[in-house]
Amino acid sequence: MLTRYLIRLPQTCRGLATHASAGSLSAAIPAALHLKTGQTFTGKSFGAPRSVWGETVFSTSITSYTESMTDPSYRGQILVFTTPLIGNYGVPLNTTPKDSRDVGVVLESKGIQCSAIIVTDVAEKYSHHSAVESLASWCNRYGVPGITGVDTRAITRLLRDQGTTLGRVAVGPDVSSPAPDANEYWDPTTENLVDQVSTKVPYVINPNGDVKIAVLDFGAKANILRSLIRRNACITVLPWNFNFNEVRDEFDGLFLTNGPGDPQQCMEAARNLRSTLAEWNRPVFGICMGHQIIGIAAGLDAYRMTFGNRGHNQPVLALASSGSIKAGRVYVTSQNHQYALKLQDPFPAGWEPFFINCNDSSVEGIKSTAESGKKVWGVQFHPESAGGPLDTIEMFTDFVAECRADMLERSTGIDLQSHVGMVTRESPRPIAVAA
Numbered sequence: 001m002l003t004r005y006l007i008r009l010p011q012t013c014r015g016l017a018t019h020a021s022a023g024s025l026s027a028a029i030p031a032a033l034h035l036k037t038g039q040t041f042t043g044k045s046f047g048a049p050r051s052v053w054g055e056t057v058f059s060t061s062i063t064s065y066t067e068s069m070t071d072p073s074y075r076g077q078i079l080v081f082t083t084p085l086i087g088n089y090g091v092p093l094n095t096t097p098k099d100s101r102d103v104g105v106v107l108e109s110k111g112i113q114c115s116a117i118i119v120t121d122v123a124e125k126y127s128h129h130s131a132v133e134s135l136a137s138w139c140n141r142y143g144v145p146g147i148t149g150v151d152t153r154a155i156t157r158l159l160r161d162q163g164t165t166l167g168r169v170a171v172g173p174d175v176s177s178p179a180p181d182a183n184e185y186w187d188p189t190t191e192n193l194v195d196q197v198s199t200k201v202p203y204v205i206n207p208n209g210d211v212k213i214a215v216l217d218f219g220a221k222a223n224i225l226r227s228l229i230r231r232n233a234c235i236t237v238l239p240w241n242f243n244f245n246e247v248r249d250e251f252d253g254l255f256l257t258n259g260p261g262d263p264q265q266c267m268e269a270a271r272n273l274r275s276t277l278a279e280w281n282r283p284v285f286g287i288c289m290g291h292q293i294i295g296i297a298a299g300l301d302a303y304r305m306t307f308g309n310r311g312h313n314q315p316v317l318a319l320a321s322s323g324s325i326k327a328g329r330v331y332v333t334s335q336n337h338q339y340a341l342k343l344q345d346p347f348p349a350g351w352e353p354f355f356i357n358c359n360d361s362s363v364e365g366i367k368s369t370a371e372s373g374k375k376v377w378g379v380q381f382h383p384e385s386a387g388g389p390l391d392t393i394e395m396f397t398d399f400v401a402e403c404r405a406d407m408l409e410r411s412t413g414i415d416l417q418s419h420v421g422m423v424t425r426e427s428p429r430p431i432a433v434a435a
């Protein structure tokens with residue numbers, strides 16, 4: 001039935017030949033998604049034939065299922081795709097030759113991070129020059145169940161009204177068991193998910209880079225690390241709760257990554273950062289969870305949104321200019337979050353809103369004011385994309401250039417801040433499936 005979606009390719013087009021997906025739907029095992037609010041959606045199992053719990057969220061992304069599924073911020077979540085056909089370009093080999101300038105993976109982490117996926121129509125055949133296996137076989141290898149044959153738009157409309165809801169994916173014989181009682185559902189946000197995905201030991205990539213940046217790892221997407229390395233930063237990746245204040249003078253800048261779950265689980269990092277921001281004047285940049293931790297350290301509150309923002313088409317309006325970002329422009333961004341910083345008036349002294357979401361007016365970025373003498377930026381969205389648009393990728397260039405200018409100023413005594421804008425920028429790559 002799915003062949004209607006596939007382009008008929010000439011025999012000579014060998015690299016793009018379509019492949020039948022191993023093991024998908026062969027036995028047509030039944031599967032069901034139960035929601036804590038009492039609704040059930042039934043379909044067919046693919047991937048690992050096992051039952052799991054999770055928080056049910058939806059993503060409006062049209063492509064990049066491989067990047068989304070390996071994003072550690074999806075840990076503990078049952079990911080519902082609103083795009084009907086998922087899996088048609090298969091899954092690439094996820095390893096690269098490890099060298100001193102490489103993060104070692106093609107996708108966003110070593111394996112699948114979400115608990116399960118729900119799709120309308122899983123592609124039984126796939127076609128892409130870099131694909132080595134089907135979505136179903138990849139899910140199977142990682143023990144991740146999928147359900148196909150359900151109306152994901154109906155689930156999305158429900159989640160949009162009632163909010164992100166705890167769920168249970170029941171597979172095989174579990175489908176005929178009664179739906180779980182409301183108190184049986186596992187809530188991943190009660191756990192410190194960041195601690196499960198963060199590195200346990202510090203490590204360095206690109207040791208010969210000309211500027212030293214510490215990265216606090218809350219569950220880093222690989223493309224964040226790649227984006228820093230490409231700008232020739234030497235990065236030291238530290239566990240999320242490492243007390244950076246003990247080593248801060250060895251670094252030219254601090255970066256805080258994305259990560260799963262409730263930022264309240266990471267108050268230790270927010271407390272450490274409060275001292276950093278009070279006593280250290282070098283550049284600091286945070287993305288998503290990192291931005292929320294910066295905001296909490298600055299005195300803002302974080303709250304849980306109804307259904308969050310997950311997708312690659314979220315418009316944000318810049319309220320201030322900084323580096324490549326111009327006030328008054330709208331940038332289309334990649335997002336994956338459930339929590340946000342509360343907009344308050346006035347903002348804490350020394351801080352100002354940087355971006356606002358054009359759909360729901362939520363805070364999309366904060367920055368230190370020019371008068372504060374600090375160089376701190378946080379954004380709720382993902383400038384590194386993977387997947388999604390690269391409208392804001394140059395924020396990495398801005399940050400690394402600020403770190404470099406700050407370092408040179410310390411070593412030469414010359415004020416290079418005014419030259420930061422002259423640093424050669426990388427042209428954004430075209431919007432692409434892979435990172």
Ligand SMILES: NC(=O)CC[C@H](N)C(=O)O
Nearest residue numbers: 258259261288289338339
């Ligand atoms: N991508 C992220 O870093 C997500 C941050 C946080 N876990 C949230 O859901 O809001």
